[in-house]
Amino acid sequence: MIQQVGESIPVLARFRDGRFEPRKFLWGGGVRIVERVTGRWSEHDGQYKIYHFAVMTDTGSCCELSLHTRHMVWLLDRVLAAGG
Amino acid sequence: MSNDDRKTGGRRAPFLRGTPVGRDHDREPDVSRVIALIDMNAFFAQVEQICNPSLRGKPLLVGGDPKKRSIVAAASYEAKACGVRSGMSYYEAKKLCPDAIAIEGDSRKYLDYCYRIVDIFREFTDVVEAFSIDEAFLDLTNVQRLFGTPERICGCIKERLVEDLGLTCSVGIGPNKLVAKMASNMQKPDGLTRIWPEELPHILWPFPVEELTGVGRRMKRRLARMGISTIGDLGRFDPAVLRGQFGVYGELLHQWANGIDESPVDPTCFQTVKSVGHSYTLPRDIDDTETARWFIFWLSDRVCRRMRRDNYVGRTITLTVRNSDFLSFTRSLTLPEHTSSVHTLRDRAMLLYRRNVPPGMKVRLLGVSFSHLKKETPEQMELFSNERQRRAVDAAVDAVKDKYGDSAITFATLIGRPRGMIRRKIGCFLTSSEKGKSDSPLARPPL
Incomplete structure (x- = not known):
């Protein structure tokens, strides 16, 4: 039920009130709409920072995305399919 | 003042003073200590x-x-x-x-x-x-x-x-950390x-003695031989006999069973680092020294990186080994001088490995740590020594890692990692006194 992905993906993000979060992303040939950000955390990688998000998409799956500020690249880290 | 009273600062468990038993949550704010866990x-x-x-x-x-x-x-x-x-x-x-x-x-x-x-x-x-x-x-x-x-x-x-x-x-x-901890488990x-001081005997004493913080399996067996099976048995036991059996620890156990614990809530206690270590459960058991050496080097590199980042040097090196039967042992040695050299840590840990792991033993987990730490202070070094060169290399490597992350640079030996033997993340163990390393919540400045 957990798929490790680790792919670079295009993400549409919203920046508001000093925060940002992913809203849509393209993966597997389709646009996934982020319905809810369920978790967020961050870590340092040298002097750079990696922002992680757990999101629920319109397909009912939970995905973990991360933005690496060193390369300004979004990654789809893993997909946790609903249902178990 | 008796010897007991001297060691407890003359204080006894409040409930032993004959305070009436009962709950009253609407009472005035208490001036005595109130601790939450x-x-x-x-x-x-x-x-x-x-x-x-x-x-x-x-x-x-x-x-x-x-x-x-x-x-x-x-x-x-x-x-x-x-x-x-x-x-x-x-x-x-x-x-x-x-x-x-x-x-x-x-x-x-x-x-x-x-x-x-x-x-x-x-x-x-x-x-x-x-x-x-x-x-x-x-x-x-x-x-x-x-x-x-x-x-x-x-x-x-x-x-x-x-x-x-x-x-x-x-x-x-x-009223103290011990009671708060036990209350949180209820x-x-x-x-x-909430456990009020006067409720302690009624609430705590019926519990099995192993529920008391500080009583493990071995202590439980030793106490059972003395006829002590509940916290109440321990609290009522003659403290002099406990002291005779277990030394100062016996006296502490008696105090804890009576709900006495004067240790303060210390926001800085975890900022005092006493040891730095890493351990790793291997994806499969190993029995060859060369693979063990690779992992010990890999773990040593991570330990010394953290030591240098936090400006520590250590004297005592400890190797932890767990075999395929889940039996663990640790072996230590103490160096004549403090160091944060990865090569010293690796070589001494390997020495411990060779001395203590018999040929053919299947190893499941390896860990290395440095203890007896102190902050590194500037010292006069020999001008043309290997140590001076090593420190210069370490400083350059650390500068690269600080900028580009820990995976940006490593030893050539560690590039050819054993096939299928490394997970993406490394297990990290913190000793009770080591939780204040720089990424601990309490290492951050208070709000």
Whole structure:
């Protein structure tokens, strides 16, 4: 039920009130709409920072995305399919 | 003053003074100490269930990579109901709870949540001592006039944790850390228990003696031989006999059984680092020295990187080995001088390995650590020594890692890693006194 992905993906993000979060992303040939950000955390990688998000998409799956500020690249880290 | 009284500062357990027994939650703010222990229930599992709501209400195991042999670091309450406990292998846990979902944990995620939890605690009191990643002591003695009774303060904290982070916790409130810790275990999950000093004998004394903090399996057996099976038996026992049997520790046990614990809530205690170590459960058992040497080098590199980052040097090197039968042992040696040299750590740890691991023994886990630490102070070095060159190389390597991350540069030997033997993340163990390293919540400045 957990798929490790680790792919670079295009993400549409919203920046508001000093925060940002992913809203849509393209993966597997389709646009996934982020319905809810369920978790967020961050870590340092040298002097750079990696922002992680757990999101629920319109397909009912939970995905973990991360933005690496060193390369300004979004990654789809893993997909946790609903249902178990 | 008797010898006992001298060691306890002349204080005895308040309930032994014949204070009337009873509950009164509406009494005036108490001027004596009020300590709370907040325990995040099944913390890692809770965080995973928040991030992935489809996991809520299901038995969940969080630990290492489920595809490889790993242990359960945390189990959800649904899994615990089947008998699963932290520290079990996934194999054992799955036998008890076949429907459990096993997922690989992410320590970065839990640490980030831990920071935010501690930030909430610090909105109510600045005297917060992180006991572990999912437990903290709060001294509420001096904030009751600001925020109300301890129950009210802890109720507010519980609400904030649910509203802001979606997490539940169990809270224990008592006159000291020992009682608060025991109270927090009484209602799980999502409970709030206060034990008043005069209630101690009625509440604590009927419990089995092993429920007392500081009594492990061996101590339980020794106490049983003396006819002590409950906390009450221990509390009523002659302290002189306990002291004769167990030394100063026997006296402490007697005090704890009587609810006496004067240790302060110390927000700085975890900033004092006493040891730095890393351990790693190997994906498969190994029995050859060369592979062991590779892993010991790899672990040593990480230990020394942290030592240099925090400006520590150490003298005592400890090697931890666990074999395929889950039997663990540690062996140590002490160097003549303090150092943070990775080569010294690797070579001495390998010496310990060769001396203590017999040929053919299947090794499951390896760990190395430095203790007897001190802050490195500028010292006059020989101008043309290898040590001087080593430090220059270390400084250059650290500068690269500081800028580009720890994976940016490493020893050439460590590039050719044993095939299929490395997971993406490294296990990291913190000793009780080492939790204040720079990424500990308490290493951050107070709000």
